[in-house]
Amino acid sequence: MPPVGASWRTNKLYLPPVFASLCQEAPSCSKNPHCRVAAKKELLTDAHRTSRLAFAEQHANKGLDFWSQVIFCDEKTFRSSDHGRVRVWRRDNTRYEPRNICMETRKRPRHLCNVLEGFQHGVGDVVNIEGEVQR
Numbered sequence: 001m002p003p004v005g006a007s008w009r010t011n012k013l014y015l016p017p018v019f020a021s022l023c024q025e026a027p028s029c030s031k032n033p034h035c036r037v038a039a040k041k042e043l044l045t046d047a048h049r050t051s052r053l054a055f056a057e058q059h060a061n062k063g064l065d066f067w068s069q070v071i072f073c074d075e076k077t078f079r080s081s082d083h084g085r086v087r088v089w090r091r092d093n094t095r096y097e098p099r100n101i102c103m104e105t106r107k108r109p110r111h112l113c114n115v116l117e118g119f120q121h122g123v124g125d126v127v128n129i130e131g132e133v134q135r
Contacts, residue, residue: 019081033088033090034090034092035087035088036088036095037086037087037088038085038088038102039096039101039102040101040102041101041102066098086102
């Protein structure tokens with residue numbers, strides 16, 4: 001049997017004992033687990049949460065003059081890894097429960113960034129920026 005934390009995150013189809021009895025019920029039963037690809041979320045620490053909240057509170061009352069000077073960037077991150085899709089056994093509507101999420105830590109991804117200019121007066125030209133984005 002895999003360790004407690006690993007039983008939910010494995011590439012092998014392991015059915016935890018808690019679900020063994022559920023699988024004997026009728027397939028139409030909403031309690032039946034299904035083997036699905038785990039949701040991926042970046043692992044956020046308490047420091048991340050604190051800094052995001054501080055940023056939101058600091059900028060909550062900024063006016064249109066302030067935001068018209070901000071460049072908005074629609075960023076897409078591409079990552080490669082040696083891991084395939086992680087599968088989990090879970091019930092319906094439980095995708096984002098912590099035990100069903102495959103947490104990720106930041107690596108050095110490749111970024112593509114589309115910058116929208118002139119946001120206050122409508123969308124201007126879209127500028128593509130390739131390469132690593134400096135934070």
